[in-house]
Amino acid sequence: MTLGQPVSGEADPAPEGVPADEPRTVVAPRPRGSVMRDVARLAGVSHQTVSRVLNEHPNVRQETRTRVLEAMRALNYRRNLAARTLVTRRSGTLGIVGYETTLFGPASMLYGIEDAARTAGYFVSVATIRTLERDSVLQAVDRLSQQSVEGIVAIAPNPAVSHALAEVPAGLPCVGVGAADTHVPTVRIDNAAGAALATRHLLDLGHRTVHHVAGPSDWPEAAERVEGWRGTLYAAGAIVPPVLPQEWTARSGYERGRILAVDPTVTAIFCANDQIALGVLRALHEAGRRVPDDVSVVGFDDMPDSGYFLPPLTTVRQDFAELGRRGIDVLLAQIANGNRDAGQVVLAPELVVRASTAAPRSH
Amino acid sequence: MTLGQPVSGEADPAPEGVPADEPRTVVAPRPRGSVMRDVARLAGVSHQTVSRVLNEHPNVRQETRTRVLEAMRALNYRRNLAARTLVTRRSGTLGIVGYETTLFGPASMLYGIEDAARTAGYFVSVATIRTLERDSVLQAVDRLSQQSVEGIVAIAPNPAVSHALAEVPAGLPCVGVGAADTHVPTVRIDNAAGAALATRHLLDLGHRTVHHVAGPSDWPEAAERVEGWRGTLYAAGAIVPPVLPQEWTARSGYERGRILAVDPTVTAIFCANDQIALGVLRALHEAGRRVPDDVSVVGFDDMPDSGYFLPPLTTVRQDFAELGRRGIDVLLAQIANGNRDAGQVVLAPELVVRASTAAPRSH
DNA sequence: GACCTTCCTGTTATCGGTCACACCATAGTG
DNA sequence: CACTATGGTGTGACCGATAACAGGAAGGTC
Numbered sequence: 001m002t003l004g005q006p007v008s009g010e011a012d013p014a015p016e017g018v019p020a021d022e023p024r025t026v027v028a029p030r031p032r033g034s035v036m037r038d039v040a041r042l043a044g045v046s047h048q049t050v051s052r053v054l055n056e057h058p059n060v061r062q063e064t065r066t067r068v069l070e071a072m073r074a075l076n077y078r079r080n081l082a083a084r085t086l087v088t089r090r091s092g093t094l095g096i097v098g099y100e101t102t103l104f105g106p107a108s109m110l111y112g113i114e115d116a117a118r119t120a121g122y123f124v125s126v127a128t129i130r131t132l133e134r135d136s137v138l139q140a141v142d143r144l145s146q147q148s149v150e151g152i153v154a155i156a157p158n159p160a161v162s163h164a165l166a167e168v169p170a171g172l173p174c175v176g177v178g179a180a181d182t183h184v185p186t187v188r189i190d191n192a193a194g195a196a197l198a199t200r201h202l203l204d205l206g207h208r209t210v211h212h213v214a215g216p217s218d219w220p221e222a223a224e225r226v227e228g229w230r231g232t233l234y235a236a237g238a239i240v241p242p243v244l245p246q247e248w249t250a251r252s253g254y255e256r257g258r259i260l261a262v263d264p265t266v267t268a269i270f271c272a273n274d275q276i277a278l279g280v281l282r283a284l285h286e287a288g289r290r291v292p293d294d295v296s297v298v299g300f301d302d303m304p305d306s307g308y309f310l311p312p313l314t315t316v317r318q319d320f321a322e323l324g325r326r327g328i329d330v331l332l333a334q335i336a337n338g339n340r341d342a343g344q345v346v347l348a349p350e351l352v353v354r355a356s357t358a359a360p361r362s363h
Numbered sequence: 364m365t366l367g368q369p370v371s372g373e374a375d376p377a378p379e380g381v382p383a384d385e386p387r388t389v390v391a392p393r394p395r396g397s398v399m400r401d402v403a404r405l406a407g408v409s410h411q412t413v414s415r416v417l418n419e420h421p422n423v424r425q426e427t428r429t430r431v432l433e434a435m436r437a438l439n440y441r442r443n444l445a446a447r448t449l450v451t452r453r454s455g456t457l458g459i460v461g462y463e464t465t466l467f468g469p470a471s472m473l474y475g476i477e478d479a480a481r482t483a484g485y486f487v488s489v490a491t492i493r494t495l496e497r498d499s500v501l502q503a504v505d506r507l508s509q510q511s512v513e514g515i516v517a518i519a520p521n522p523a524v525s526h527a528l529a530e531v532p533a534g535l536p537c538v539g540v541g542a543a544d545t546h547v548p549t550v551r552i553d554n555a556a557g558a559a560l561a562t563r564h565l566l567d568l569g570h571r572t573v574h575h576v577a578g579p580s581d582w583p584e585a586a587e588r589v590e591g592w593r594g595t596l597y598a599a600g601a602i603v604p605p606v607l608p609q610e611w612t613a614r615s616g617y618e619r620g621r622i623l624a625v626d627p628t629v630t631a632i633f634c635a636n637d638q639i640a641l642g643v644l645r646a647l648h649e650a651g652r653r654v655p656d657d658v659s660v661v662g663f664d665d666m667p668d669s670g671y672f673l674p675p676l677t678t679v680r681q682d683f684a685e686l687g688r689r690g691i692d693v694l695l696a697q698i699a700n701g702n703r704d705a706g707q708v709v710l711a712p713e714l715v716v717r718a719s720t721a722a723p724r725s726h
Numbered sequence: 727g728a729c730c731t732t733c734c735t736g737t738t739a740t741c742g743g744t745c746a747c748a749c750c751a752t753a754g755t756g
Numbered sequence: 757c758a759c760t761a762t763g764g765t766g767t768g769a770c771c772g773a774t775a776a777c778a779g780g781a782a783g784g785t786c
Contacts, residue, residue, distance in 0.1 A: 029645055035742055046766045051744060060765055081509050082448035083742035087771045091445065093488075093510075107470035114491050125456075125488050128477050146444050147456075147486055250671035275668055282671045305638055308613035308645045310673045398772055409736045414774060422734055446772035450741045 034075040043071035052338070054079060055083070085148055087357055093123040094331065095144030097137070099156035101128055103248055104303045105273070105320060106155050109177055112324020113153055120332055125149060132156075132218055137164040143294040145172060151331040157181040158218055173334035177327040179220035180344065187327045187345040194349035195228030198270045198298040201314070201351055205296065206359045207268035209238040213256045213280060215272035217245040225272050225300065246276060253279025261287035267295055267360045274299035274306045277313055285310075292358035302352050312354035322347065370377035397438040406434035417442060440621065448511055456486040457694065458507030460500070462519035464491055466611055467666045468636070468683060469518050472540055475687020476516055483695060488512060495519075495581055500527040508535060514694040520544040521581055536697035541689040542583035548697070550689045550708040554584050557679040558591030561633045561661040564677070564714055568659065569633035569722045572601040576619045576636035576643060580608040588635050588663065609639060616642025624650035630658055630723045637662035637669045640676055644719070648673075655721035665715050675717035685710065 040047040052060050053068040053323055060068075071077075085091040094117050101107050110126070117124045125147055127140035141164045145166060149174065153162045157176025162183035165174045176186040202210045212229045215222030226243055233240045246252035253276035260266045261283050271277035278298035281291060289295050291311055299306060302317035326345050403410040408427060415423050416431040417656045423431075434440075448454040457480050464470050477487045488510055490503035504527045505516055513536065517524045520539025525546035528537045539549040565573045575592045578585030589606055596603045609615035616639035624646050634640035640662035644654060652658050654674055662669060665680035689708050 037742080047743080048767080050747095051764060052765090059762090061764065064764080078505070078509055080449070080511070080742050082445045082454065082511055083745075083771090085445035085771095086443070086449055086742080086773085089743045089771085102467065102471045103475050104465065104467075106463045107467075107473075110470075111465050113492060114489055115493070118490070118506075123488060123506065124490075125486060126477055126485075127481070128474060130478070142441070143481075143486065146441055148443070148445060186731085245383045250668040254671055276667055282673055282675075285673055305613040305641055308617055308642045310645055310648055312645075401767095411737080411772085412735060415735085418774085422732090424734065425735085446741090447774070448741095449743085449772080450774045452741080514765050536773080 021037055035080065036077075036078050038075055039068065039071045039077050042075060043068045050176065089148070090150060091123075092121065093125050093147060093149050094328070095141075095147065095149035095152045096126045096141050097126060097144070097152060097154045097156075097161060098126055098128040098160075099132065099161075099187050100248075101155070104275075105178070105301055105318075108320030109155050109324050109327075112321035113155075113177070113327055114324075115321070116325040117330035120328060122150070122328075129161075132160045134160055134164065141165060141168055151175070151335055153177055153327050153331060154184065156219065157184060157233035158220055159183075160218075171353070173331055175327050175330045175334070178325055179224060181220065185330055185341070185343060187222075187323055187330055187347075189318040189323065189347045189349045191349075192228030192231065194300060194318065194351075195225040195270065196232045197349060197351045198246040198300070198314075198316050199229045199232040201353070202236065202268040202270065202296055202298060202357065203236050203303055204233070205268075205357060207296065208265075208360075209233060209241060210268045210270050211241045211260055211266050212243050213253055213260075213269060213271045213276050214245045215248050215276070219248075222272050226272045229270055246272075248275060249274050250275045250279035250282075252276055254283050255281025256280070258287070261286075261289055261295075268298075268357075269295060270298045270300075272300055274301045274303045274309075274313060274315055277306075277315070277356075278309060281309060281311075281313075292356050293361060296357040296360075298357060307354060309356070311356050314354045314357040315352050317350045317352050366644050381483045397440050398443065399440075402431065402434045402440050405438060406431045433671030452511070453483065453513060454486075454511040454555050456488050456510060456512045457691070458504075458510065458512035458515045459487060459489045460503050460507070460515060460519075460524060461489060461491040462495065462521075462524075462600065463611075464518065467638075468541070468664055469682075471683030471689075472518050472687050475684035476518075476690055477651075477687075478684070479691035481689040483691060485513075485691075487626070492524075495521060495523045497523055497527065498523050501530070504528060504531055514538070514698055516540055516690050516694060517547065519582065520547060520549055521583055522546075523581075536694055538690050538693045538697070540686055542587060544583065548693055548704070548706055548708075550686055550693055550710075551584075552681040552686065552710045552712045554587035554712075555594065557586040557681065557714075558633065558664060559595045560712060560714045561663070561677075561679050562595040564716070565631040565633065565659055565661060565720065566595070566599050566601065568631075568720060570629075570659065571723075572596060572604065573631045574604045574623055574629050575606050576616055576623075576632060576634045576639050577606045577608045578611050578639070582611075585635055592633055603617055609635075611636050611638060613638045613642035613645075615639055617646050620646025621650070623647075624652055624658075631661075632658060633661045633663075635663055636663045637666045637672075637676060637678055640669075640678070640719075641672055644672060644674075644676075654719050655725065659720040659723075661720060670717060672719070674719050677717045677720040678715050680713045680715050682710065 036047045036050045040050045050068055053065050083344050101110055103133055127143050129136045131139045137160050150185045152174040154176045157179055161180045166183045176184045179188050199210050214226050230240055246256055257280035269280055271280055277297055284291055284295055291297055299313045299315035302315045306313040306315050375553055399410045399413045403413045412641055416428050464473055480487045490506050492499045492503045500523050515537040517539045520542055525544045529546045537547050542551050543549055544548045560590040562573050577589050593603055609619055620643035634643055640660055647658055654660055662676045662678035665678045669678050
């Protein structure tokens, strides 16, 4: 036992005159636990046999196995992942590239992904990016690939991200979650169909046309929703009002909502997400236009709070957790096959009708 | 160049009779990039010199250094973290134990922590837990320690989590973020002070007393806020209404709010977070009690949406990003010192007064 | 000139696992 | 009985980095 003995004290005797508390970056090495050899010794077998037990190799006698397992428990052994990774080239870790993960959607996907990865026996390493600049994204991907991640999930598969992914040398498996992308396989809900659902719902209620408060133009989710909304209006022969991309925030919705609120021809508004809808609701309220009597509002996402807005929000639900799970499925399939062509998985969104939509008042 | 050549194909010829598409877990090893020796050879130096350049050792001639750097660029070299971790016992990775990370607060802390860790040159591995059961927590901590994380940040430092942390053998540095805890150093805002701020504000406006809709009892944040609220009422000689712990959701707030709404003596409600407040607002609205004319409402957190509730919510702001940063600071200090006694860091919360509070109507 | 520093560089061991292979039983086959 | 499979186990090499140490060249001091 080396208890109480200074760690490697001989080699470099502290210079006497120098203040000892100077904040040097010399860090004491982490104390070492027991390793495979220790377990082997205690169990009276070779280290290779311990390895076999650990990896559930069939050719180990039952009695030997239990003896090894007992030794492992006695020594509180845990395998050193770094050593294993070094030799197998498989880290058992998946990387996540996240963007704006404080938003409800991304945060939920992150959660779903982590959950699914854990279930599949993988660790999860996260690299968030602050901006969608090329360098920022490349850096994040680089950080993850340094860690020998076996695959990467991009939560915001926008062009910058997937382009960086395509550049990853080793043909790293990857998947985009949330929106379509041409460079990487993706798992997403059908944003266009969701937008169409919302627009259709409003048209069916009798509204002449539907205004749209869009999300940021650099999010493909936002673009797809614009597309679905526009297409539906077009197919119905309704006029297509201009869109002005906004952020995903209530503030954005409020600002855009104030403009829409003073326009008496506006009777139905489809918002790119629920937070935007929240802002729009407030703007309408302040302008004295009642929802849904004067104006109908639909959101997108169905965050847990949406049912408690004033009034409760009609919205398009997407199952973020399921999205995460399916994303991991696709990634694992790629890892198993070695190729990237795992295709596209598209989940159907669902319209949740609450109290924020109604037929327009007939004059 | 080994391009096109099968990787170690000789050793284990595929058994002829077995269907080839059986889903076995045999995975092709990741193709290998260039390693230190390759760089060394190209630069005409030893691998150790490459290592010196990489680690910014001072004793390398300028010319040698540039030659090595060029070789690294030419070969697109990146250091193998697993090998480095194996020998140094330092993984450069911090672990995060997260709970309910889809909530705005936890998600924001996660983000702040990741950001700060990256800035400090650390990677981040996440282990979320679904329940606060002892086993679930232990498992998460175990997963992280398997990865040789150098420290752990607990986002929900509730007793179960910190207890598990205390059991980590190697004296792993750790820190709890968000609430006080007796087992681990913590970084938090002063939840009690924040609650006091809110309560005081309502009392100062002239309310006789303040009702409270609390968070879940197994979150120390919730308990601390109850404490601050209760203490302030007590000091002011106001009566202390009973509390019923709820979840952090709007739904919870709504349910509790419906009960409070029918009680005419209720004129001021302090909610444990903004989402609860949202539910309370709706319940009051439905009951025909106007905010702030009939009832004042205060939240906690200041999520981005709170300013767009109807009416805009008076709330207690906590700076989650700063919390994350400071958490990493404390953790890094522990890693540098080797001991766990990095004390408590307490940040001051701030009251943000908006339109949901006013003096009670005088009869 | 002998000697000691200081700067720069290379050689070898090592971290803790897995892989390839050798080995020894025992059992089955002709 | 010789010969081959097969189950169970041990031995040594190896993954790719860093640590420890050795040693050569250049410069300074006596």
